[in-house]
Amino acid sequence: QVQLVQSGAEVKKPGASVTVSCKASGYTFTNYYMHWVRQAPGQGLEWLGIMFPGGGTTVYAQKFQGKVTMTRDTSTSTVYMELSSLTSEDTAVYYCARGDHGGNPPGPYWGQGTLVTVSS
Amino acid sequence: NFMLTQPHSVSESPGKTVTISCTRSSGSIASSYVQWYQQRPGSAPTTVIYEDNDRPSGVPDRFSGSIDSSSNSASLTISGLKTEDEADYYCQSYDGNTHVFGGGTKLTVL
Numbered sequence: 001q002v003q004l005v006q007s008g009a010e011v012k013k014p015g016a017s018v019t020v021s022c023k024a025s026g027y028t029f030t031n032y033y034m035h036w037v038r039q040a041p042g043q044g045l046e047w048l049g050i051m052f053p054g055g056g057t058t059v060y061a062q063k064f065q066g067k068v069t070m071t072r073d074t075s076t077s078t079v080y081m082e083l084s085s086l087t088s089e090d091t092a093v094y095y096c097a098r099g100d101h102g103g104n105p106p107g108p109y110w111g112q113g114t115l116v117t118v119s120s
Numbered sequence: 121n122f123m124l125t126q127p128h129s130v131s132e133s134p135g136k137t138v139t140i141s142c143t144r145s146s147g148s149i150a151s152s153y154v155q156w157y158q159q160r161p162g163s164a165p166t167t168v169i170y171e172d173n174d175r176p177s178g179v180p181d182r183f184s185g186s187i188d189s190s191s192n193s194a195s196l197t198i199s200g201l202k203t204e205d206e207a208d209y210y211c212q213s214y215d216g217n218t219h220v221f222g223g224g225t226k227l228t229v230l
Contacts, residue, residue, distance in 0.1 A: 035219065037165075044224040045157070045165065045210050050217055059217040062121060095164055101174075103214050105155045107167040108176050 002026040004096050004111035011117045017084040020114045022096030029077035030054040033099030035106040036070065036081045038092040039113075046092075047106075050099065051079060086118045122146045124211050124222035131228040136201050140225045142211030143193040154194040155212040156185055158205075159224075165210065169196060203229050 007021040022034065036048040049060035051070040058070045069082045083090060093113040097106035123145040132138040142154065154172050157165035167176050169185035172194065182202075187194045194213075198205055206229045211222040 037221075044208075045159075045212075045221040047212075047219045047221055050219065061218065097165075101153070101155075101170045103153045103171075104217075105153065105170065105212055105214060105219060107155065107157065107165065107170070110164040110166075113164055 002098065002109045004098065004109055006094075006096060006111040006114045009115040009117070011119065012086050014087055014118055014120055016086050016118075017082055018086060018116050019080055019082045020094050020096075020116065022079045022081070022111050024077045024079070024098070027098075029072075030074060033104045034070075034072075034079045035097045035099055036068070037095045037097060037106055039095070040089070040092040043092075048081070048094075050104070053079060083116070086116075088118050090116065091118045092116060121218060122213075122215060122220060124213060124220055126209075126211060126222040126225045128223070129226040129228065131230055132201055134201050134203060134229055137197060137199040138201060138227065139198075140196045140209055140211075140227070141193050142195070142222050143191065144213065147215060148189065149187050149192045149194055149213075150189050152213045152215060154185065154187060156183075156194075156196045157210045157212065159208045159210065168209075198227075201229050205229055 003025045005023045051058045053072045072079045096111040098109040125143045156169035158168045159165040173185040182199045210224045
């Protein structure tokens with residue numbers, strides 16, 4: 001069965017960077033897009049960007065260009081999301097989600113979420 | 121880039137029908153598929169509607185989706201409301217490879 005397993009919670013200081021991983025299993029990793037979505041406490045879902053693991057191509061939300069970097073390791077079927085220059089506004093749960101169906105929207109397979117807390 | 125606007129909250133009684141709207145700010149609503157997600161507190165979102173009006177297996181047929189080009193909006197309709205339907209609902213669409221979520225609607229079933 002399809003599974004997306006994310007790395008554990010992180011606590012970072014302002015100005016630092018964080019990398020969250022998402023390990024895929026149960027399907028051909030290079031055949032499906034992977035999204036990253038975040039949710040700040042009490043807020044809605046926010047789309048960060050998308051990667052196509054087959055070729056490594058990425059598209060980032062305009063708001064996050066220069067701040068987010070998505071990479072992948074096809075040997076381990078893992079996608080990584082690095083967020084730099086962290087501020088308290090980056091405190092959120094970060095989700096990876098496989099892109100399925102027409103247009104490759106996020107879902108129905110999601111990771112369990114990774115809480116990133118930015119605090120001095 | 122476009123935005124998707126949803127009402128902040130809606131409420132309805134068990135057994136009734138509720139409709140949540142999602143209005144696209146620019147570009148045609150029909151130009152890209154619309155998805156709807158349900159999210160309960162502390163959980164990841166789950167897809168209840170994809171490709172405008174299709175339901176994943178396991179989602180009851182009480183959930184339906186539609187689009188209306190005249191108002192440039194999409195709608196999620198839930199009939200026969202149950203208390204378990206109480207959750208946040210998000211619409212989502214895209215333009216090319218850029219994806220956008222609506223701000224979310226809190227559904228209260230009381």
